[in-house]
Amino acid sequence: MKTAVDGIVIWEVRTGEADRVITLLTPGGLVTAYARSSLKPGGKLTGSTAMLSYSNFELSSGKNMYTVTDATSQNRFLSIYSRADRYALAVYFCELMRYLAPTEEDSSEYLSLLLNCLYLLDEDIKPAWQVKGVFEISIMSLSGYMPDVAGCSVCGSADSSGAVFFDSLEASWVCSDCLRRTGRQANYPFPVIAAVRYIVMSEARKAFSFTLGDDAQRDFSRLCEDYVLNHLERKPKTLDFYNMMR
Numbered sequence: 001m002k003t004a005v006d007g008i009v010i011w012e013v014r015t016g017e018a019d020r021v022i023t024l025l026t027p028g029g030l031v032t033a034y035a036r037s038s039l040k041p042g043g044k045l046t047g048s049t050a051m052l053s054y055s056n057f058e059l060s061s062g063k064n065m066y067t068v069t070d071a072t073s074q075n076r077f078l079s080i081y082s083r084a085d086r087y088a089l090a091v092y093f094c095e096l097m098r099y100l101a102p103t104e105e106d107s108s109e110y111l112s113l114l115l116n117c118l119y120l121l122d123e124d125i126k127p128a129w130q131v132k133g134v135f136e137i138s139i140m141s142l143s144g145y146m147p148d149v150a151g152c153s154v155c156g157s158a159d160s161s162g163a164v165f166f167d168s169l170e171a172s173w174v175c176s177d178c179l180r181r182t183g184r185q186a187n188y189p190f191p192v193i194a195a196v197r198y199i200v201m202s203e204a205r206k207a208f209s210f211t212l213g214d215d216a217q218r219d220f221s222r223l224c225e226d227y228v229l230n231h232l233e234r235k236p237k238t239l240d241f242y243n244m245m246r
């Protein structure tokens, strides 16, 4: 039986002489498919089944997995390919998608998050630190790990006069007044918590409309990355590579 679906290639494993097995993120979840002769230079599937290619796929169902019978590329995000650090970041996003997006359930929000982040990197519209942080907080929120950043976990205040403590494992924070009372140390400036709250509360497409100073950007990146590492069951292999390229 043949079926047509839009999806983006988020993983590829080379097999045989010129074939690859690809993982697609589609609106209906993750799909694995065999793409025969897709590594042949100039072949009809070569570009449209490459990593990061967003294509319309024609799939035919087989015993163990689908086979790609045709694919028409809609966007290949080729500018990302020309910069090693951006490419490494995109591959990290894809690895998180492989671990966190569902297999046979509605994944349209995951797909729009990935496409939107790749678009912003490809067109150089937003800086990498911001795209990465929004991606990390958004994908964790979609997967059921939304941080509880509305107010201080002790007094409920939505604001803080000074630096705060963010507990990554508990996914909550304590304001500077409450910290003073308990003698605990702060670990983040408050604007970082405000940025995370903005991401969690915004519509997906508006989640990038915030700014942070240079120091706060570094703290924001640290918070978002730690948050992924603390809640994901395995360490993404591609993250070290990205941090090395950066």
Ligand SMILES: [Zn+2]
Pocket: 152, 153, 154, 155, 156, 157, 174, 175, 176, 177, 178, 179
């Ligand atoms: Zn408080």
